Amino acid sequence: SxxxxxxxxxxxxxxxxxxxxxxxxxxxxxxxxxxxxxxxxxxxxxxxxxxxxxxxxxxxxxxxxxxxxxxxxxxxxxxxxxxxxxxxxxxxxxxxxxxxxxxxxxxxxxxxxxxxxxxxxxxNMLSACFVVPLEDSMEGIFDAVKDAALIQKYGGGVGYDFSVLRPKESSIAGTGGKSSGPISFMHVFNTTASTIEQGGARRGAQMAVMRYDHPDVIDFINSKKNNDGKSVLNYFNISVNFDNPEEFLKKLENDEEIELTHPNSNIKRTIKAKELFDLIANNAWKSGDPGMLFLGRHNKYYALSDVTPVSATNPCGxxxxxxxxxxxxxxxxxxxxxxxxxxxxxxxxxxxxxxxxxxxxxxxxxxxxxxxxxxxxxxxxxxxxxxxxxxxxxxxxxxxxxxxxxxxxxxxxxxxxxxxxxxxxxxxxxxxxxxxxxxxxxxxxxxxxxxxxxxxxxxxxxxxxxxxxxxxxxxxxxxxxxxKYKRNVQVNTVAPTGSISNLADTSSGIEPNFMLAYIRYMTDKEGNRVPLPYMNKILRDKLDGDLNSELEAEIIEKGSLQNIEGIPEEIKKVFVTSMDISGMDHLLAQNVIQSYLDASCSKTINLPKEATVDDIKEIYKKAMELNLKGITIYRDGSLETQVLTKAKKE
Ligand code: GDP
Ligand code: 5AD
Missing domain, CATH: 3.20.70.20 (Anaerobic Ribonucleotide-triphosphate Reductase Large Chain)
Known part of the structure; x- marks a missing residue:
């Protein structure tokens, strides 16, 4: 062959x-x-x-x-x-x-x-991923707004490191004024992103990164607190960067304090490592944000980190x-x-x-x-x-x-x-x-x-x-x-493939299937809503003769096989969905996969609605202990608008 x-x-x-x-x-x-x-x-x-x-x-x-x-x-x-x-x-x-x-x-x-x-x-702009630097000046910030607008207009996603900006209330030489701070500027970028209609095909998509020891990190962690999925900073994913997660783990264990400082500001704060971690986990529990990002690890595996260290990731990480x-x-x-x-x-x-x-x-x-x-x-x-x-x-x-x-x-x-x-x-x-x-x-x-x-x-x-x-x-x-020979500084990345996996009729990226069967409603030429039932085709082949309309309806209703009687155990074991498996199993998959990627992979640790803040802490800790490059969770039902929800019963 x-x-x-x-x-x-x-x-x-x-x-x-x-x-x-x-x-x-x-x-x-x-x-x-x-x-x-x-x-x-x-x-x-x-x-x-x-x-x-x-x-x-x-x-x-x-x-x-x-x-x-x-x-x-x-x-x-x-x-x-x-x-x-x-x-x-x-x-x-x-x-x-x-x-x-x-x-x-x-x-x-x-x-x-x-x-x-x-x-x-x-x-003819062809790339999906960009990182644009910010400068701690008005000109610098609004130049970046323009750069980002152009990128998103053609369908690219952009990441930024907001740590560069001095904290709010810092003095500004020359004007005698006070800085309004990084979070206020995130809102400017958000509004810009929302204003750009990307040829009708794509919305804006951005990633905001901030160091864990920036004086405004608490505001940053809380910045999407009141988001319901389509309201606050909804064109941003946010991640807190820990260059050295091992050190942070130690501070957690020893109940130490962290100093929050910025080179362009006199403002100094302290926070207990534990408090910071609690805040991150609580917010992630509530709305999925923030994730944790370990740029030090990214740089460790990046062949030009001594020349141009990486400073952020694209929107999906x-x-x-x-x-x-x-x-x-x-x-x-x-x-x-x-x-x-x-x-x-x-x-x-x-x-x-x-x-x-x-x-x-x-x-x-x-x-x-x-x-x-x-x-x-x-x-x-x-x-x-x-x-x-x-x-x-x-x-x-x-x-x-x-x-x-x-x-x-x-x-x-x-x-x-x-x-x-x-x-x-x-x-x-x-x-x-x-x-x-x-x-x-x-x-x-x-x-x-x-x-x-x-x-x-x-x-x-x-x-x-x-x-x-x-x-x-x-x-x-x-x-x-x-x-002697290398054409590309980085070669392998696993994207979410949110759209293209649909074009390919396959499961997305490295994620488990979200659902095995569902109904999609289409509008026909006369304007009628027509149900379009879908079932994973490998499952359909597997069930073969055992599949009847009643069973199909039950799989659509439940979205998973685990609680359906009469389906053989061997099939249930194999045909798992992202909600059927534990957060730790999501994480362990990410771990083995990331071990062979020079860039990284898009991965969501899906958790059930009942997951607790402690469950999330355990996952985030495990990500630091294992050599993961970043981590992001999503607790079922925590946002009103979720990218993928189970088919509505109508
Ligand atoms: P696909 O090629 O459309 O399937 O895109 P993916 O879901 O694989 O996403 C890959 C990357 O494209 C993301 O990490 C973002 O950088 C970017 N991206 C994805 N979706 C959007 C979008 O809706 N708008 C913008 N501006 N960028 C996106
Ligand atoms: N860091 C990395 N990836 C993220 N995503 C959402 N928020 C973050 C974050 N803070 C990713 C999910 C999924 C996509 C929809 O966005 O993991 O791949």
Missing amino acids: NLESLLDFFSDIKPSENAERILRDRYLLKDGEGKYLEHSWDDIARRVSRYIASAEILYNDDIEKIRDVEEKFYKLLKSRVFLPNSPTLFNSGKTLSRDVFQKNREDMSLEDYKKIFNSRNRH EEPLPPYGSCNLGSIDIAKVIDFVELGNPEGENNDLFKELIYWTARFLDDVIDINVYPLEKIDRVSKEQRFIGLGIMGLADAMYKKDLPYNSEEGRMFMAETLAQFAYYSHLASSELAKERGNFPLFEKSKYKNGFIPFSMLNDDYSENIRQWNNLIKEHFFGEGK
Whole structure:
């Protein structure tokens, strides 16, 4: 079996009605009057693959080769085995002359590809993740407001470190006035985000980070206290940063105080470590915010932390970046791949196929960097000096259903660990391969890679025989050819894939399924509301003959199998949802997965409504004890508006 046969196999499977609806609503290109310029997934796959492949002119003047690359990219997309982040789908080739996208591939000339590449413009912004620095001055702050507005206008998410701003009531030299403080400025950013209608397709999305020892940290922790999901600072996720969580744990244990200070202010406060921690946990219990972020750990695994340390993450936490950094993401649906590849086994059959798949997806994302039109000159520079890409996976939960592996079990976690180790290894091989063909990222000589550096923590060798073998291969790579060749400073990121997993008809990112079945209401042409029942297709196949309309209704009603009589135990064990498993099982999954990611992953620790503040403290402590890079929880029902709620009974 080879890559072509895998891609051809899935190209023949049509997108579901749900995926088609999302395509129509948000992805098919329209003209200024709202008339569709595109009509199907195939149209998008052609546009995006041709647009991205035109970046190959920078490295290649053999027209046959460029056409072949386009064909490869086309099949990756058409099969929905790989999807780039939404901005790449929205904005590739947007506003460019349509003629060149309608040609047959065999008729494409080198001039045609050059024409595409050279007519790109500011509408063709392709990345999902940005970090914009703040400066402790009016000019600095409002420059950042403008920068962030431009990024969000084209569908990117932005993170900021608000610690930089002096606390409220600090004196301002020159005006004799007092600073209104970081939280007041967060409201400015929030309002800006809410004002931007992002081409109708995307809202604003931001992350605010603040150090745990900033004098206004208490206000920060309380800043979303009265949020019901759509009211206060609702275009922000917030996280408290602890550069050194081990030290904080000690202060907690010894009941010590923390000094809250800021370099540009005389204001000094103290708070007991315990009080600070209580406040964080209480608020998280109430509304999910704040999360905890450990930027010191992010920097430890970032090869340029001595040059440009990361200062925040994008809104969903998966991508740490330095000031003016950006990252474009793409995700491989491993629930599809697993039909062809064993996954996780160093001697597995068809591993070469997976390796090749990862090479081509990494090449796609590397091309995106070159053809991308960045909203700011400074972002262009940092992005090209370091060349961040975020190659990740989606469909983990569905892949595990297929293999009868419970998400909340030792064997399940072993599968996650071994698959991610394989994924990290192949991705870094691909980045080194690309470096041989195209050169290292420009700051390579200043990076830790050149002295031999592994950009993730790895699990212990004795975790499993497969892990021992992957670890050896990984070490061999980073102390061998990895010291000479690396195209991208960071390579692997697992995104939430909130939209694109729907396009791919697969489970999102590394999360368990939220529901196994539900009813979605659609409005038909006559304006009637039509119920569209949905059931996870792997479960449907598994239940097969046992599935009748009564059982289907019960699964929809309950959203889970756990309390349904007559379903065999083996099926119940495997087909778990995010609410069926404990917070600790969520966390342990995050732990093994994060051990093989140089950037990070988006993960929500879902907790039942009855979870207590102490439960949350236990989870946050465990995240500090294990080497996690951040943690965020959500207690069921704690917000009125929740992104995903169980299907309403109507
Ligand atoms: P998808 O590509 O649309 O499926 O996006 P993901 O759910 O995987 O999110 C990846 C990243 O894109 C997030 O971490 C954010 O940085 C950004 N992002 C996601 N959703 C939004 C949105 O609604 N608005 C904006 N501005 N950015 C978003
Ligand atoms: N830190 C990291 N991720 C967060 N999310 C929400 N708040 C935070 C935070 N403070 C993420 C969730 C989910 C997405 C909807 O947003 O984990 O992936």
